[in-house]
Each structure stands twice: as structure tokens, then as C-alpha cells.
Amino acid sequence: MKLDKVTSLFFATKIDSKLREGLALSKPGDKKYFDGSSEEFLRVMEIGDEKDKERWIGKIIKPGPAVTEVDDIQRNILSILRRIAPNARIPASAVKIFVLQGALASPAVIDDEADGDEVEVGSGPYITY
Numbered sequence: 331m332k333l334d335k336v337t338s339l340f341f342a343t344k345i346d347s348k349l350r351e352g353l354a355l356s357k358p359g360d361k362k363y364f365d366g367s368s369e370e371f372l373r374v375m376e377i378g379d380e381k382d383k384e385r386w387i388g389k390i391i392k393p394g395p396a397v398t399e400v401d402d403i404q405r406n407i408l409s410i411l412r413r414i415a416p417n418a419r420i421p422a423s424a425v426k427i428f429v430l431q432g433a434l435a436s437p438a439v440i441d442d443e444a445d446g447d448e449v450e451v452g453s454g455p456y457i458t459y
Contacts, residue, residue, distance in 0.1 A: 335393055337431065340375065341403050342388025343411070343424040349387070352415020360414045372410055387411070390430060400427075 345353070353364065353374075364387055366373035374387050389407055404425045411420055 334429070337393055337429055339391045339393065339395070340386070340388050340428040340430045341391055341407055341425055342375070342386040342428065343407070343420055343426065345374070345385040345387055346418075349411070349415055349418040349420065350385075352411075352418040353387070356414045363410050363414050372407065386428075388425070 343349070356364075362368065362371065364372040364374060369390065372387050372389055374385055377384050377386065389403065391403060395403065404422055407425055408420060408422060411418065
């Protein structure tokens with residue numbers, strides 16, 4: 331069994347047509363809420379290849395948030411999305427949690443089944459910009 335205590339999480343919702351339209355029509359002053367320039371706000375990431383590309387919008391969270399923080403993070407994301415895309419109806423259940431691999435993540439994994447304190451690099455599909 332492995333415990334990863336350094337990889338960030340990505341709390342996000344998939345960008346559908348209504349949300350995409352809302353983001354495109356957002357006020358210039360509201361772009362800061364999802365352009366990825368601040369850790370306090372949201373960022374857009376893509377997963378998949380060119381033909382099956384999905385875009386997700388969410389917030390990168392440092393590893394190991396307390397369980398009691400999850401609802402606050404979810405509400406914060408939905409609040410920002412309501413501000414920048416008021417016509418997009420996003421239910422709370424649409425916010426998913428992903429492990430963030432790649433450039434923004436530290437891939438060290440603690441493996442309690444390996445000899446010593448070995449560190450493994452994660453593999454699998456990556457969420458990228």
C-alpha cells in the first residue's frame with residue numbers, strides 16, 4: 331500500500347457548453363478568477379488527446395486537506411463559478427477530486443511495502459494545461 335503525502339489535489343468540474351459560454355462571456359475583470367494567475371482562484375486544465383480532450387475548471391489544493399475543509403473548498407469553487415458564469419447551473423455533486431500529476435505535482439510516493447524509503451514516480455493519465 332502506498333501513501334502519497336506530497337501530490338496536490340485538483341477539485342474541479344467538467345466544462346460543458348453552458349459553462350464554456352459563461353467563461354467566454356465573462357467580464358474582463360472576472361478573468362482573473364480562472365486564468366490561473368493566482369492560487370486563490372481557479373484554473374482551466376485539459377485531459378486527454380486531441381479527439382477526446384476534456385476541459386476542467388477547478389482549484390489546486392495542497393496535499394492532505396482536512397476532511398472538514400472539503401465542503402468549504404467545494405462551496406468556494408461553486409461561488410466563483412456562479413460569479414463568472416451565472417447562467418451555468420452547476421450542482422455541488424459536479425465537483426470532483428483528482429490527484430494532480432505532472433508539472434504542478436511532486437510525484438514522490440511513500441511505499442510501505444517496499445524495502446526502505448523508496449520513492450516512485452506516478453504514472454497514468456495526466457491533467458495538463
